[in-house]
Amino acid sequence: MAKNRKKKGPSPRTKTDVRSTAEKKQDKTNIIMTVVGVAVLVLVIALIIVLIVTSLGDNNTSQNPENGSASTESIAFDINKNYIADIDIKDYGTITVALNSKAAPITVENFVKLASSGFYDNLTFHRIIEGFMMQGGDPNGDGTGGSDETIYGEFSANGYDNPLKHSRGTISMARSAASMNSASSQFFIVQQDASSLDGEYAAFGEVTDGMDIVDKICSEAEPIDNNGLIATKKQPVINSIKIRTADTTE
DSSP, X not given: OOOOOOOOOOOHHHHHHHHHHHHHHHHHHHHHHHHHHHHHHHHHHHHHHHXXXXXXXXXXXXXXXXXXXXXXXXXXXXXXXXXXXXXXXXXXXXXXXXXXXXXXXXHHHHHHHHHHTXXXXXXXXXXXXXXXXXXXXXXXXXXXXXXXXXXXOOSGGGTOOOOOXXXXXXXXXXXXXXXXXXXXXXXXXXXXXXXXXXXXXXEEEEEEEOHHHHHXXXXXXXXXXXXXXXXXXXXXXXXXXXXXXXXXXX
16 A cells, blocks of 8 residues: 655755845845945045045145245236345345346246245255355255246357356356256355356346345354255245335335
């Protein structure tokens, strides 16, 4: 007599497999929702950061906390105008320089633009050699820095006719030995005649008042190497360089 056989239902294994598949689908759905949620949160945070940075940038435009001076709008350069630079040096006084736009228009325009924008405020004279010159205008304070731009060298060795000589009181642009068109923001004031520089560097004006300040700074300088580098804490500080035209007063 045949034994009664019970009809088998779905095995526990099969049932478990069905349940696991459903759970896995749910897990995937949960993961996708979580990823989407995180992505949205990241985007929101990024947007907030952008808004904050933009706001800070707008505030920094009016005043630079690093040099503590309000920036000013750059002066529109006019080659037919005679510009004067008043270089105010902390603890020393003001050196007044008449800029020569006719002799070196590119150089003067660059200097006027940088000075009127507040670029030189709180920079220093980092290189001083008594009996020769004092050099400054480097953001790095060691002779390696400059502004974001370099300019064409307006001197005879570079094919440009510049009649200005490097006599006592002349202001001229520093540059690297590697390129005649590497002048940027660094400038120097000649303390004593230096004819060896004629035709090799772009002279662009002369001191009309304050050579006694140049002499005092040079005499008090204490270079720490043979190239005239001054220790950072002892570098004379440029409070500001103000630009005006010859028909305006201080």
